[in-house]
Amino acid sequence: MKKIIFFELNEVPFRVMDEFCDRNPDSTFAKIRPQCHEYKTYAKDTGTLEPWVTWPSVHRGVSNQSHQIHDYNQPLDDVDHHYPPVWKILKQKGIKTGVFASLHSSPLPSNFADYDFYVPDPFASENVCHPPAISDFQAFNLAMSRISGKNVSSKLLLGPASKVFLGAGKLGLRPATFVDVGRQITHEFLNPKVVGRRRIYQSVLAFDVFMKLLRRQKPEFATFFSNHVASAMHRYWAATFPSDYEENTVDPQWQESYKNEINFAMQKFDRFLSRLLRFVDRNQDYQIVILGSMGQQATETPNYASSIVKIVDMAALLNQMGLEDGEWQVKAAMVPQVNLVIAESKKEHFRIALNSFSIDGQTLSYREDEGGFFSLDFMFPDVQVSHAKLLDQTIAFQDLGLDNETLQDGVRASGWHTPEGAMLIYNPQAKAIRKNQKTSTLSICPTILENYGIPVPDYMSSERVEVLSA
Numbered sequence: 001m002k003k004i005i006f007f008e009l010n011e012v013p014f015r016v017m018d019e020f021c022d023r024n025p026d027s028t029f030a031k032i033r034p035q036c037h038e039y040k041t042y043a044k045d046t047g048t049l050e051p052w053v054t055w056p057s058v059h060r061g062v063s064n065q066s067h068q069i070h071d072y073n074q075p076l077d078d079v080d081h082h083y084p085p086v087w088k089i090l091k092q093k094g095i096k097t098g099v100f101a102s103l104h105s106s107p108l109p110s111n112f113a114d115y116d117f118y119v120p121d122p123f124a125s126e127n128v129c130h131p132p133a134i135s136d137f138q139a140f141n142l143a144m145s146r147i148s149g150k151n152v153s154s155k156l157l158l159g160p161a162s163k164v165f166l167g168a169g170k171l172g173l174r175p176a177t178f179v180d181v182g183r184q185i186t187h188e189f190l191n192p193k194v195v196g197r198r199r200i201y202q203s204v205l206a207f208d209v210f211m212k213l214l215r216r217q218k219p220e221f222a223t224f225f226s227n228h229v230a231s232a233m234h235r236y237w238a239a240t241f242p243s244d245y246e247e248n249t250v251d252p253q254w255q256e257s258y259k260n261e262i263n264f265a266m267q268k269f270d271r272f273l274s275r276l277l278r279f280v281d282r283n284q285d286y287q288i289v290i291l292g293s294m295g296q297q298a299t300e301t302p303n304y305a306s307s308i309v310k311i312v313d314m315a316a317l318l319n320q321m322g323l324e325d326g327e328w329q330v331k332a333a334m335v336p337q338v339n340l341v342i343a344e345s346k347k348e349h350f351r352i353a354l355n356s357f358s359i360d361g362q363t364l365s366y367r368e369d370e371g372g373f374f375s376l377d378f379m380f381p382d383v384q385v386s387h388a389k390l391l392d393q394t395i396a397f398q399d400l401g402l403d404n405e406t407l408q409d410g411v412r413a414s415g416w417h418t419p420e421g422a423m424l425i426y427n428p429q430a431k432a433i434r435k436n437q438k439t440s441t442l443s444i445c446p447t448i449l450e451n452y453g454i455p456v457p458d459y460m461s462s463e464r465v466e467v468l469s470a
Helices: 014-023 028-035 051-060 077-082 086-092 132-147 158-166 175-190 192-217 228-240 252-258 261-282 314-320 344-356 441-451
Strands: 003-009 036-042 097-100 117-119 221-226 286-291 295-304 307-311 328-331 337-342 365-369 373-377 387-390 393-396 402-406 411-418 420-426 437-440
Touching: 003 261, 003 441, 014 028, 014 228, 014 261, 014 295, 028 036, 028 261, 028 420, 051 086, 051 441, 086 097, 086 221, 086 441, 097 192, 117 132, 117 192, 132 158, 132 192, 175 192, 192 221, 192 228, 192 261, 228 252, 228 261, 228 295, 228 411, 261 286, 295 420, 337 344, 344 365, 344 373, 344 387, 437 441
Parallel strands: 003 221, 003 286, 036 437, 097 117, 097 221
Antiparallel strands: 036 420, 286 420, 295 411, 307 402, 328 337, 337 373, 365 373, 387 393
16 A cells, blocks of 8 residues: 555646646756656546536546536535545544645545644635634635735735734645745736736645645645636746647737746746655655646637726625525635525525526526526626626625726736646655556546555446556
8 A cells, every 4th residue: 555645736637737847847846757657537427527516526536427426516415425535434444644735625524633644625615724824824724715806905904914924833824835926926016917826826835734734644635726826827828838729819008018827837836746756755645646637728719808897795786586585505616606595485486586687798607506506607797788688687796795896907817727637656665667547537546445455436437547556
């Protein structure tokens, strides 16, 4: 059995890894890649690929056709009963397990104290963590996630931030990290265009916390999820790879401003990797698995946009839809999603309101699940009006709790999801290194179980990653 550090590097394909290594030949990643097994992965999920769909497939060993997870914070009790995530299976079988921010790891399970550590994903409704000392950091992390959507807020959230600063030693936050954060804030004053990099620093802070937990607890299986490179790829793919698009479709001035953003995000990953390698080289019963549940590639053209419609007062919007306080509850989601739980008595009325809603001729798409759960795709870019149609009425944005928000970097997306992803495995004791291997993401969960000598449930894929369980 090999202990596994499961680094969930969301959506990063080999194309980005190759480009980073070419630009940074002296980086840790460029130097270590020859010693890593490499697999081209493929997500077998159907329909629209999103991380909240593809990661459950990795964790549960079945595609979305079986697990039916399609939104953050949808009810999971039934799904967990039939297709539990890998960390729950491992824990039940006595494997020392730590979970850090893996998608759909919230809410905190009832037996959370049985884990070596358990830090739920950034879409958790509460900041409770195990051990409790992490809870102040999680509160800060959740608050930062809530105030930054398509735009990054420049607010410093002094209350939550001060608690994190005062507890820095217990959390594992390093002086070098605070210096790095200070450098970023200074850079923002000199060049406001780099304010988007603030998203990356949530992962920088989180990794410090993770490394202290990893060193102290030494679990037999540990996860760490980071979206920081994927976020940069979505926005700035065209700035890094302008040749992927037809001539004259990439704005030269925009490209010049943002051409280094993906590389900057990968540099932070490279620092994470350096620290993991030092740990694994001292503890050679571990291997590192770096994985995305899918990849990204260029959109057909860069989706530039100057503004989007933003909900600034949810109560006002839902009141116009006929809901009163106590008849709805907001659940965390990733922009442009809006997740709500609606009272049973108002579900039909809410459906009618949603079906009648439009802005500038653009309708509102949504999904519904059990328990009154609704997920709205609230994306209205570059609208030319300041009103919406709702229940056969024309209502001003102000009365609906809506506003037009100018986008900081002038882009919605230039990179988007593709089934093809990447997996690398670093095992310090590996002899024959395998390159250009292929596997589906459904093979990973059963292979992890076999690595720990745990019988694989019949519902999981028969595929295996040979070197992972060797």
